[in-house]
Amino acid sequence: MRTAPCPSNALAPDLARLSEILGGLPIGIAALDLDCRIVFMNKALEDLTGFTSHEAAGIPCHHVLRCGLHLRGVRQAETAGRGDEPVKGRETDIIDRHRHKLPVRVTRIDVKNEQGGVFMFLEAYEDLAPLHDMERRLKDVAGAGELISRGEAMERIKKVLPAIAQSDSPVLVTGETGTGKDLSAQVIHKASPRARGPFVRVNLGPMPEHLLEIELYGRVAEEGEAVPGCFQRANGGTLYLSELADLPAAHQAGLVRVLDDQTIIPAGSDKGVRVNVRLVAATHKDPEELVRAGVLREDLFHRLSAVRVHLPPLRDRGEDVEFLLTHFLSRFAARFKKDIKGFSPRAIRILRSHPFPGNVRELKNIVEYAAMICQKDMILPAHLPGHILAALKADEPPVPGRPGENRGRKRS
Amino acid sequence: MSMRTKKILIPLFRDEVAPRFDLAGEALIVAVSEDGTVEGRQNLVLPNASADDLCDLVLSRDIDTVICGGIEEEYYHYLRWKRVDVLDAVAGTAEAALTRFLAGRLKSGDMLFAGGDSRV
Numbered sequence: 001m002r003t004a005p006c007p008s009n010a011l012a013p014d015l016a017r018l019s020e021i022l023g024g025l026p027i028g029i030a031a032l033d034l035d036c037r038i039v040f041m042n043k044a045l046e047d048l049t050g051f052t053s054h055e056a057a058g059i060p061c062h063h064v065l066r067c068g069l070h071l072r073g074v075r076q077a078e079t080a081g082r083g084d085e086p087v088k089g090r091e092t093d094i095i096d097r098h099r100h101k102l103p104v105r106v107t108r109i110d111v112k113n114e115q116g117g118v119f120m121f122l123e124a125y126e127d128l129a130p131l132h133d134m135e136r137r138l139k140d141v142a143g144a145g146e147l148i149s150r151g152e153a154m155e156r157i158k159k160v161l162p163a164i165a166q167s168d169s170p171v172l173v174t175g176e177t178g179t180g181k182d183l184s185a186q187v188i189h190k191a192s193p194r195a196r197g198p199f200v201r202v203n204l205g206p207m208p209e210h211l212l213e214i215e216l217y218g219r220v221a222e223e224g225e226a227v228p229g230c231f232q233r234a235n236g237g238t239l240y241l242s243e244l245a246d247l248p249a250a251h252q253a254g255l256v257r258v259l260d261d262q263t264i265i266p267a268g269s270d271k272g273v274r275v276n277v278r279l280v281a282a283t284h285k286d287p288e289e290l291v292r293a294g295v296l297r298e299d300l301f302h303r304l305s306a307v308r309v310h311l312p313p314l315r316d317r318g319e320d321v322e323f324l325l326t327h328f329l330s331r332f333a334a335r336f337k338k339d340i341k342g343f344s345p346r347a348i349r350i351l352r353s354h355p356f357p358g359n360v361r362e363l364k365n366i367v368e369y370a371a372m373i374c375q376k377d378m379i380l381p382a383h384l385p386g387h388i389l390a391a392l393k394a395d396e397p398p399v400p401g402r403p404g405e406n407r408g409r410k411r412s
Numbered sequence: 413m414s415m416r417t418k419k420i421l422i423p424l425f426r427d428e429v430a431p432r433f434d435l436a437g438e439a440l441i442v443a444v445s446e447d448g449t450v451e452g453r454q455n456l457v458l459p460n461a462s463a464d465d466l467c468d469l470v471l472s473r474d475i476d477t478v479i480c481g482g483i484e485e486e487y488y489h490y491l492r493w494k495r496v497d498v499l500d501a502v503a504g505t506a507e508a509a510l511t512r513f514l515a516g517r518l519k520s521g522d523m524l525f526a527g528g529d530s531r532v
Contacts, residue, residue, distance in 0.1 A: 059525050062431045063503035066482040071425065071435045072461075095432055095482035097501065 015039065028104075028125035031111075036061050039120060048104070048127055050097025065125070068092040069106055091128065103128040147180055147187060148327050148360075151320040153312045157184075164307055165191035170259060172244075172304040173282040175311030178361030181282040182242060184309060189238040194278055197237030202230045204246040210267070212251060218266040218273075231264045231275045241281040244304070245290055252297040255279075259303050279304070314359040321363070325351060328364050329379065332371035340371060343379045350381055350392055417451055418444045420513065421475040422506045423466060424455075429502050429509050433483035434463035440506055441473060448514050463487045470496055479509050479518065 015031070019040045022029045028045030030038055038061050041053040049056075049065060056064040062071060069092040087108040093101050105126040110118045147158055164171060165188045173181045182201065189199045202215065218229030230239055241247070247255070258264055259279065263272040281304050283290070290296035314321060325343060333340040343351070347370075356362050370383040381389065420443075422429055423436030430436035436458065443452040458465065467487055470478060477497040491498050502509050504524025512518040 055523075059503060059523055062425070063428075063481060063523070063525070066431045068432070068435065071430075071432055095434075095484060099483060099485040099488055099500070101484050 022122075028127070030061060030065065030123045030125070032061050032121045032123060034118070034120070036121070038064055045125055048096065048102065048125060049094065061123070065123075066095045067104070067106060067125075068094070087123075094125070103132055147183055148324060149317070149320050150323040151317045153317055154320060157309060157311065158187075161187050161309070162191045164188055164309065166193070167307070168278050169306045170279040170281070170304045171307045171309060172287065172301075173280065173309045173311065174287060175282075175284065176313045176357075176359055177284045178356075178359030179311035179313060180360060181284070181311060182240070184311060185238070185240040185242075185280045185282065188280060189240075189278075192238065192278070194237050198234050199238050199240065200230050200234035201240045201242055203242050205243065206246065209248060209250070212248070213267050216251065216254070217264045220266050220269040227266075229264065229266065231258065231277050232266075232273065234277045235275050236277075238278045238280055241279065244281040244283045244287075245285050245295055249295075249297060252300045256297065256300050256303060259300075314356045314363065321352060321356070322348070324360060324363055325367060328367040329371060332368050336371055338371065338374065339377055340374055340379060341377050344381070347379050347381050347384060350384060350388060354388055354391065416446060418446070418476045419474060420444060420477045420479060420510070421470055421473070422479045422509065423481075424506055425481075427505050427507070429479060429481050429504060429506055431481040431503070433466060433478075433480045433487060433500075435461045436466065436480075437461055439466065439469065440510075441475070442510060444514065450514075467491060470494075477513070479506075479513060 018031065019042070022031075022042045025042060026044055028048045029042045030045055031040050033039050038053075038056040038059055041049070041051070041056055041064075046052050051064050061067075069087065069090055072092075087106055090106050091103065092106055093103050095101050105128055107124045107126075109122045109124070111120045111122055113119050147154060149155060149158065161184065171185075171188060173184050175181050185201075186199060189195060204212070207215070214227060214229060216229050216231065218232050219227040258275075261272070262276065263274050265272050283296075287296060287301055287305065291298050291301050314324075325348070329340060329342065351363075351366070358365075366385055366388065369385050370379045374380075374383045419441060422440045422442070423433055424430055424438040424440055425436060430438075439456045439458060441454045441456065442450055445451050456469075458469075463484065467490060469475075470491060471494060475496060477499065478491060479499045479502055481501060481503060483498065483500045488498055488500060499513070499518055499520050499522075501521045502518065502524070504522070508524040509518060509522070512522065512524065
């Protein structure tokens with residue numbers, strides 16, 4: 001490894017030894033002289049920047065490392081180590097020799113001699129690109145985290161959710177299936193002061209009443225071992241009850257009590273346990289109708305509907321249909337590693353006329369299916385699920401001939 | 413037949429070629445006649461450091477050649493697509509880079525600091 005003339009010839013053997021030690025580290029390290037010229041770079045930094053230590057030796061570091069931190073005025077390169085604020089684990093970026101901008105984390109260490117005087121600096125560069133890639137991948141796999149829209153109706157709701165998140169009041173989310181009730185509950189939790197606490201989702205689907213009680217409030221077993229209920233699991237965070245209408249009337253009274261006292265009584269115990277939980281409940285049915293039908297207790301409805309969010313069905317979201325089709329297509333094309341550029345005009349026409357009773361969930365599934373079976377660079381009507389085409393055929397005037405006869409035939 | 417004037421833009425970091433195109437706070441524009449005579453020069457302080465704004469400046473001022481340090485691939489190819497010559501990864505003072513360019517010897521990757529290889 002070639003090094004630039006070192007600050008003091010007496011230190012040359014030390015530098016040679018140092019460069020040997022740093023050479024094997026997996027983190028990029030640059031040794032700089034007091035004028036911030038490169039003395040040497042280890043192998044990991046050579047790989048990161050694309051420059052060899054030999055080429056870079058003697059060059060001002062900002063021309064080799066091209067680090068945003070040095071150039072954005074947080075720290076001027078030539079005043080490094082002279083009393084300015086320490087650089088420790090600062091995230092920034094560099095541009096490598098191959099014209100790629102790479103995220104990095106920088107830490108600087110002053111290297112002192114026996115008299116305590118600084119004679120050189122070591123700068124460590126950690127490549128954050130793999131971590132950023134993983135973050136993107138995980139976000140994509142989860143498929144959640146944000147409500148995707150462009151239309152006015154959803155944008156209005158997205159603006160209101162952060163404000164709703166700041167209070168501790170219970171929230172009732174309504175909307176047809178597939179409109180994003182679960183996602184809205186998660187957005188409220190993530191934007192709330194409880195974001196660091198747990199988010200517990202409970203599906204109140206049909207289950208025996210005694211099991212439901214344990215699921216909600218937990219149990220104190222005879223041996224003294226407690227089984228925590230969802231309120232205890234969500235303590236300090238948010239409890240999301242995903243289908244309120246499925247909750248039997250007897251348990252609704254219990255829920256009213258919890259909302260009033262913030263106290264639960266686990267099964268097998270007569271002692272109340274204090275909990276600190278924000279409740280978000282959802283239903284795909286009209287809650288007023290549920291109250292009228294006696295399925296939902298009026299007192300529970302009034303407590304929950306202090307803050308109410310109604311998510312519009314996709315058919316009322318105008319331009320969102322085309323926007324979501326494009327959004328999900330790019331996501332699934334990337335996942336299936338296909339170069340699909342878009343939808344054919346006829347496929348778009350068919351999808352635009354589809355009512356999407358399953359809303360965004362249905363649209364997403366349709367696009368996933370189409371992207372999965374598409375072997376061309378364009379989604380054609382033939383790539384759409386059968387039920388879409390069948391519904392279309394049912395709406396069209398009868399054509400002479402057997403059903404399905406025209407499939408795959410070129411249009412004249 | 414009138415001689416065509418060529419325009420060169422160098423993003424600046426103090427008196428040096430800015431190490432990064434996207435973080436340059438100033439730019440030097442030099443007009444050079446075909447015989448290599450400098451006909452005019454202008455120092456511009458940029459309102460904010462931005463690769464997009466700098467590309468706009470290059471196009472709006474009909475720049476023929478950009479001499480710069482590190483530049484992201486997409487901006488490099490954009491400028492090339494707009495028929496602007498880009499000599500990138502140049503490290504040194506703007507004057508040293510300009511002198512070498514006018515002598516017809518400047519290439520991408522030239523390191524014009526004492527102690528460095530002449531080309532990286």
